[in-house]
Amino acid sequence: MTPGPLLLFAAAGLTAGLVAGRRHAPAWLGFTLAGAVAALVAAAQLLLGGAPWEWRSEFAVAGQPLHLRLDALGALFLALVAVVGGAGSVYAHGYWSDRDYPQSAPRGRLWWNTLLLSLGAVLLSWNGLHFLIAWELFTVAAFFLITLENQRRDVRAAGWLYLAASHLGTMCLFAFFAALAARTGSWELGPMRERADLAPLFWLALVGFGLKAGMFPLHIWLPSAHANAPSHVSAIMSGVTIKLGIYGLLRTAGWLPVPAAAPWTLIVLGAVTALLGIAFALAQSDVKRLLAYCSVENIGIILIGLGGALLAAADGSTSLTAGAAWGRLALAGALLHVWNHGLFKSLLFFGAGSVLHATGTREMSRLGGLWRAMPWTASLFALGAVAISGLPPLNGFVSEWLVYLGLFDAVTSRSPAAWAALPAAIMLGVTGALALATFVKAGSLIFLGAPRTAAARDAHECSPWMRGPMVAVAAACGAIALAPALCWPLIARAAGAWQPGWADLTPPASLFTLGGMQVALALLAFAAGFALWRRARADDVTRQLTWDCGYVVPTARMQYTSDSFAGIAGGWFAWILQPQRRLRRPRGLFPEGASRMERVPETVLERLIGPVAAVVMQASLAVRRLQHGRLQYYIAYVVVGLAGLGTLVVLGGGS
Amino acid sequence: MNAYLNLLIGLAIGLNLLALGSSRLPSLINAVAVQGMALGAMPFLLEEHINWMVALVACATVAVKGFVIPILLRRAMRTANIEREVVPSIGYVPSLLLGAGGTIAAVAFARTLPLLPEHAGSLLVPGSLASVLTGFVLLIGRSKAISQVCGYLILENGIYLFGLLLIHATPLLVEAGILLDLTVGVFVIGIIVDRIQRAFDSLDTRKLTVLRE
Numbered sequence: 001m002t003p004g005p006l007l008l009f010a011a012a013g014l015t016a017g018l019v020a021g022r023r024h025a026p027a028w029l030g031f032t033l034a035g036a037v038a039a040l041v042a043a044a045q046l047l048l049g050g051a052p053w054e055w056r057s058e059f060a061v062a063g064q065p066l067h068l069r070l071d072a073l074g075a076l077f078l079a080l081v082a083v084v085g086g087a088g089s090v091y092a093h094g095y096w097s098d099r100d101y102p103q104s105a106p107r108g109r110l111w112w113n114t115l116l117l118s119l120g121a122v123l124l125s126w127n128g129l130h131f132l133i134a135w136e137l138f139t140v141a142a143f144f145l146i147t148l149e150n151q152r153r154d155v156r157a158a159g160w161l162y163l164a165a166s167h168l169g170t171m172c173l174f175a176f177f178a179a180l181a182a183r184t185g186s187w188e189l190g191p192m193r194e195r196a197d198l199a200p201l202f203w204l205a206l207v208g209f210g211l212k213a214g215m216f217p218l219h220i221w222l223p224s225a226h227a228n229a230p231s232h233v234s235a236i237m238s239g240v241t242i243k244l245g246i247y248g249l250l251r252t253a254g255w256l257p258v259p260a261a262a263p264w265t266l267i268v269l270g271a272v273t274a275l276l277g278i279a280f281a282l283a284q285s286d287v288k289r290l291l292a293y294c295s296v297e298n299i300g301i302i303l304i305g306l307g308g309a310l311l312a313a314a315d316g317s318t319s320l321t322a323g324a325a326w327g328r329l330a331l332a333g334a335l336l337h338v339w340n341h342g343l344f345k346s347l348l349f350f351g352a353g354s355v356l357h358a359t360g361t362r363e364m365s366r367l368g369g370l371w372r373a374m375p376w377t378a379s380l381f382a383l384g385a386v387a388i389s390g391l392p393p394l395n396g397f398v399s400e401w402l403v404y405l406g407l408f409d410a411v412t413s414r415s416p417a418a419w420a421a422l423p424a425a426i427m428l429g430v431t432g433a434l435a436l437a438t439f440v441k442a443g444s445l446i447f448l449g450a451p452r453t454a455a456a457r458d459a460h461e462c463s464p465w466m467r468g469p470m471v472a473v474a475a476a477c478g479a480i481a482l483a484p485a486l487c488w489p490l491i492a493r494a495a496g497a498w499q500p501g502w503a504d505l506t507p508p509a510s511l512f513t514l515g516g517m518q519v520a521l522a523l524l525a526f527a528a529g530f531a532l533w534r535r536a537r538a539d540d541v542t543r544q545l546t547w548d549c550g551y552v553v554p555t556a557r558m559q560y561t562s563d564s565f566a567g568i569a570g571g572w573f574a575w576i577l578q579p580q581r582r583l584r585r586p587r588g589l590f591p592e593g594a595s596r597m598e599r600v601p602e603t604v605l606e607r608l609i610g611p612v613a614a615v616v617m618q619a620s621l622a623v624r625r626l627q628h629g630r631l632q633y634y635i636a637y638v639v640v641g642l643a644g645l646g647t648l649v650v651l652g653g654g655s
Numbered sequence: 656m657n658a659y660l661n662l663l664i665g666l667a668i669g670l671n672l673l674a675l676g677s678s679r680l681p682s683l684i685n686a687v688a689v690q691g692m693a694l695g696a697m698p699f700l701l702e703e704h705i706n707w708m709v710a711l712v713a714c715a716t717v718a719v720k721g722f723v724i725p726i727l728l729r730r731a732m733r734t735a736n737i738e739r740e741v742v743p744s745i746g747y748v749p750s751l752l753l754g755a756g757g758t759i760a761a762v763a764f765a766r767t768l769p770l771l772p773e774h775a776g777s778l779l780v781p782g783s784l785a786s787v788l789t790g791f792v793l794l795i796g797r798s799k800a801i802s803q804v805c806g807y808l809i810l811e812n813g814i815y816l817f818g819l820l821l822i823h824a825t826p827l828l829v830e831a832g833i834l835l836d837l838t839v840g841v842f843v844i845g846i847i848v849d850r851i852q853r854a855f856d857s858l859d860t861r862k863l864t865v866l867r868e
Contacts (some may be wrong), residue, residue, distance in 0.1 A: 631803070632744055635794045 003053040003070055006042035007124070010082075012037040014117050021109030024393040028109050029093050030534040034451045038121065039078055046075035047490040052497075061130060064187050068124045076335060077247050078123050080342045083476065084239045085116045087469035091350055092232040094465025095357060096148070104148040111148075115141040115236070122244055122305030128177035128187040135173065139166045142241060158224035161605075165221035169211035173248075174507040176204040180256075191255050199259045206265070213245025215303065216273040220605040226292035227362065231353025234288060235346035238295040243338050246302055253310055254498045263314055265306030267420045271427040274300025278434040279573040283600040284560035284641040286362045287352050290442055291345065294388065297431060298341040304424050304580075305334025305403045308410065311417045313499055326409035326417075328467065328502045332491045333402030340395045340480060344387040347473045351381035354462035354470075355446060359455040359537070364442065365561045369451040373459040378447040380470045385439035385479050390432045393521035395480040398487075401514065404428065434569065441565045482519050485511045502571070554612075564600045578603050608651075657777055658710075660700045663693045664782035667812065668758055671789040674809060675754040676747050678739050680801055685729050687805045687812075691720025694812055701822055712831050719834055724808065724841045731845035732801055735852040742824050745796030757788035779820055786813030800848050804841060811837060 013035025021028035039593040046052065052071040059066055070078065092112065098105045118141055119524055121134035143166070147159035179201055181187045192198065221348060222242070226234045253262070277296030284290040312327020354377040355370060371378040387394035407428070410421035451457040461467075480487055488507035496503020535541065551558065563570070579600050586594040601607070626637075670690040675682050698709050732737035732738075745753070761784035768780065790810025794803055811833070818830060 522816065632795045635791065639791045639795065 001041075003042040003045055003050065004633060006038045006045075007053070007068075007070070007120075010017070010039035010042065010118065010120070014040060014113050014120075018110060018113040018117070018504055021113060024105050025105070025177060027111075028088055032089045032113060034085055036082045036089070036116070040082035040086070042070070043075040043079035043082060044598065046070060046072050047079065047493055049489075049493065055367060062133065064127050064129045065186060066130070067126045069126045070124055071497040072490075073250065073497040074123045074247075076494040077243060077336070078120065080243065080339055081116065081119045081123070081240050083473070084236050084342055084346045085119075087346065087350075087473050088112070088232040088236050088382070091235070091466050091469040092230075094463045095232055095353055096230050101148075104150075108148050108233075111141045111144040112233075115145060115241075119240065119244065120477055123247065123644065126189045128181055128189055131189070132170075132173060132177055133194050136170060138210070138241065139163075139170060140245075142166075142237060144167065145233040146225050146237075148230055148233070149228075152228075155226070155228045158228040161446050162221045162225040164182050165189075165218075168216075169208045170455065172208035172211070176201055176208055176252075179204070179548060189251075189255060193255070193257050196257050199257045202252060202256060202258045202262050205248065206262070209245040209248035209252070210269070211245070212242060213249070213299050213303075214242050214273075214296045215245075215269055215299060216276050216296060217604045217608070219273070219277070220609055222293040222296060223284075223602065226295065226349075227286055227288040231288070231349050231356060234292070235349035235354070238292060238349060239342040239346040243342060244301060246299070246306070246334075246338060249306065250498060253306070254470055257312060258314070260314065263307045263311035264420055266310060267424050268307075270300045270305075270307055271304030271424050272300070273297070273303060274431040275434075276429050276573075276576060278431050278438060279570075279577065280600070280603075282438045282566045283563075283570045283573070283577050283579065285364055285600075287355065287364050287367075287442055287446060288349070288362050290364075290438065291348050291352060294435065294438065295341070295345060296390070298337065298345070299434060301400065301403060302334045302337050302341070303429065304428065305330045305337065305406065308403070308406050308417070308421065308424070309334065309499075312410070315415065315417075326406045326413060326421075328406075328495060328499075328504070329402055329409060329496065329508070330406030330496050331502070332488070333399050333404075333406055335491050335494050336402060336480070337396075337399035340387070340399045340477070343473050343477050343480070344384045344394075344396060347380060347384040347470055347477065348388065350466065350470045351377050351384060351472070354466055354594065355381075355459075357462060357466070358459040359453075361453075361455055363562075364445040367446045367451070367456045367564075368449045368556065368559060369447070370456060370459050371447040374447075374461045376467050377462055377470070380474050382446065383474050383477070385443050387481070389436040389439050391436065393518040393525065395477045395484075398481060398484045398514065398518070400428070400432065405508075405510070437569055441562065445560065445562055445565065449559045452556045452559065463493070465528045478522075482515065482522060484515050484518070514624055576603055578607065660697065661778045663697060663700070664778040664816070666690075666693050667781055667816070668778075668785050671758070671786055671809060672751060672754050674777070674805065675750040675789060675792060678743075678747060679727070679739055680740065680799070682733055683802060683805050684725050684732070687728075687808050688721050688725040690809065690812055691724070692717050694815055695720055697819055701819060712834075716721070719838050720808075720812075723838060725844045727841050728801060728804065732849045735848050737799065737801070740797055740799050740802050742798065743796050744798060744800075745792065750792055750796050753792050754785075754789050758785040760823055761785040761788065764820065774820060779816055781818035783813045786810070786816060789813070800811065800844065800851065804844050808837070808841075 013031045013033075017028045017031035017035065020031055042053075044081050052069060053065050053068045056068075057066040073131065089112065091106065096108050100109070102462070115138055118134050118138035122131060122138060125131040125134055139461075143159055143163045146162055148154055149155045150159070177187070177511050180198065183198060184195070186194065207218070211221075214222040226238050229237060251265075277293050277298075277300055281290050281293035281297060286295060308328045308330030312330070315327075352362070353369065358370070358374060358377075359367060361367065379434040383394070387396040390396040390400040404425060407425040410417045412418075413423070451459075485507045488511055489505045492503055492507075549558065570579065577600050579598055582595075582597040584593065584595045667690050670693075674683050674686040674690075676699065695713055695718075698713040699705060702709055742748070758781070762781040764784065765780040770780065774780065783855045786809055790806045790808075790813060793806025793809060797803055797806060815830065815833070
């Protein structure tokens with residue numbers, strides 16, 4: 001089958017799920033999964049070398065004829081939507097079931113399918129107006145998914161912030177597409193590199209798409225939205241929807257000429273986003289907020305790769321000369337990281353959701369010792385944590401390694417790009433180390449040690465509905481990790497759709513070495529784990545409390561808390577984190593009580609955007625006082641306005 | 656010809672001041688009715704050759720402004736059971752001063768305008784501006800719905816006066832259309848006044864602010 005009927009089938013499956021979702025959860029799951037599988041097959045056909053699929057129709061939507069097209073680049077993102085969408089559907093069936101949430105579960109299924117459909121529509125539309133419609137639909141669907149638990153105040157606040165911020169981005173996109181249509185005379189999208197006058201529009205697209213991607217400092221909506229949404233929604237938002245911001249940037253940079261400063265800006269923004277994102281993640285005590293900030297970091301890594309690719313492409317050489325080779329590596333790293341981050345971030349959010357489901361809290365300082373109660377969740381979360389920290393032998397290492405390789409080649413090429421590549425590579429290294437610290441903290445606080453509260457003690461393993469998708473996503477992570485050379489042609493085709501000269505399907509030789517090393521390391525780790533497991537099962541091993549530090553009667557409260565664990569590294573970033581501390585010292589010979597509280601605010605939101613927004617609100621309220629509903633005064637406004645205009649005309653006519 | 660016209664316009668300006676100074680609603684309505692009739696008669700003075708179309712529209716204007724609308728307003732006044740404007744936002748003396756000042760300003764302003772020679776001597780432009788200003792003062796300064804309708808009618812009379820400048824250029828059909836709108840508007844207002852009175856026991860539009868937005 002060609003992609004066309006498959007995509008039609010996928011759309012039909014998702015629509016059928018949309019209709020059935022109100023009443024029949026199993027039917028919804030079946031339809032949605034069938035749709036996701038069809039979309040995945042269609043995407044796979046293109047990535048395996050199929051010709052781009054194109055469909056034009058005279059049928060007009062909103063006055064514009066339909067024009068759908070799927071090329072390898074769109075297919076790369078469509079595959080991610082299908083995989084995470086399908087896994088998330090299965091997960092939601094167990095996690096947000098009708099039994100637990102009779103009110104919101106049917107609503108959730110409805111908006112879930114709307115979200116998947118609109119994500120697909122964004123990827124297929126080659127008409128600016130239809131792109132905007134699909135974009136807006138997906139924003140609104142995500143809003144309703146975030147606010148499924150709308151009886152909670154913080155959920156409503158998070159949803160509102162998301163909606164407001166998203167619409168700021170959408171406004172920029174409206175301006176972008178409208179200006180594009182005005183200058184080209186048509187809403188049709190496609191390559192128009194020769195129109196140099198379109199270059200400044202890139203900045204509008206950068207704000208619009210960057211806001212959706214969670215680029216620093218436009219990330220303000222992201223942590224609260226991803227933390228407060230139900231976990232399967234967090235997974236698709238962190239794993240997939242923010243990547244559509246990257247997709248938009250890729251398309252813009254691929255179709256339109258970009259300003260000379262754009263690649264440098266992207267690299268700088270990427271480095272800042274990565275470093276500050278992970279610094280904030282390290283300081284969080286809420287596990288889902290930590291994961292959300294970590295998404296900001298990964299977007300930074302992808303932006304560095306994208307910036308490198310643009311820099312190489314701007315050198316003028318579109319063929320595979322030495323100059324462009326490193327750009328292609330950076331782009332391949334960024335594209336592969338889109339997949340990888342989508343996979344392991346949804347795995348981690350699924351894991352966090354299982355913990356939340358089992359214990360009812362996201363505060364890491366209230367958890368602990370869950371490995372024994374939830375071995376599946378714990379080991380899969382650990383796998384995801386290793387992957388996201390960019391450690392071999394998992395897939396995060398492969399894509400970050402490709403980005404590194406591109407940056408190092410840029411440094412050795414002695415082109416001007418070296419000036420950006422060298423600091424970016426260093427920042428990337430720092431980011432990786434901090435990511436490792438962050439996930440050591442998250443993993444050890446949640447799963448190791450002793451339970452800190454009764455809720456953590458009574459935790460239970462998640463149901464197979466939730467475990468299944470986690471295993472599936474983890475398996476996909478493992479597949480990319482162990483056979484990176486097999487993934488290369490897929491990524492290279494997507495890169496070729498972006499920059500036609502870059503579609504070289506033979507993997508770099510070092511990728512085979514990397515694959516072999518990854519397999520060897522994985523085998524080694526597996527053998528070591530197995531040996532340790534055997535040792536631990538032996539009869540002569542006595543079990544002790546973790547971290548008892550030699551005390552006679554250790555208690556669970558002696559363990560590291562979230563803040564004490566991150567204390568030192570957090571101190572390096574105190575200038576941006578601005579932690580608020582409250583200390584009550586013990587006083588006197590028999591101190592009665594002492595406490596130390598620490599809270600990391602949303603610095604950008606509370607210190608920068610908050611005050612500005614407060615001033616704007618005050619001004620708006622003052623203006624609002626003019627609107628009191630008294631007709632007489634309204635007429636007086638009209639008279640004053642007319643008199644003013646008249647005076648202006650008379651004075652203007654005199655001069 | 657021009658002298659008669661100016662006489663009628665002077666009458667309309669005088670009626671403006673009467674409308675501004677009277678606190679009783681019946682005299683306000685009467686002032687508006689007489690002004691409407693005076694204005695309706697003007698096309699007979701302006702046109703040298705009266706054709707049946709102009710005559711028809713002029714007669715209709717006199718009938719509607721002089722009789723239909725006043726009757727509707729009086730009926731609304733009776734159903735609402737009010738006779739006078741009790742607390743105007745702009746008092747009667749200040750209203751009169753504003754109206755008088757506005758009329759003087761209108762005359763002064765009209766001299767500076769580049770008018771056609773045949774309009775230079777007439778009071779058409781100052782009278783029109785003065786009526787518009789009077790209408791605005793009534794609309795802003797009165798709080799009862801019926802007085803505001805009267806203010807609106809005077810405002811419209813001012814616009815009509817200005818339209819007479821262009822009597823050779825625009826067909827009177829346009830004027831007829833405006834007349835129809837006006838009648839329907841007053842008719843609807845009459846019904847609304849009745850409803851407001853029944854629902855809220857008051858016709859003070861200042862109290863009708865809760866339903867904004």
